[in-house]
Amino acid sequence: MAYASDNRAVGLNLSARIDAAVESWKTASEKRKIFKRTVRELNELSNAELADIGLSRSMIRSVARDAANMA
Secondary structure, three states, X not given: OOOOOOHHHHXXXXXXXXHHHHHHHHHHHHHHHHHHHXXXXXXXXXXXXXXXXOOOHHHHHHHHHHHHHHO
């Protein structure tokens, strides 16, 4: 029994997979930056300032995670 293969399709598929992986990495990197910046900026606020915007210190990471996921 003979088998035929088309290496061009595999090459394009590999290229597309690599491109997708790079894009995924870029997106994750951008989300990490937003998360870290948000945590840093909210941690700089006093407890009173956080209360003014309806947050407590325990909510900072959750709010930062939401902010990163919205980007």
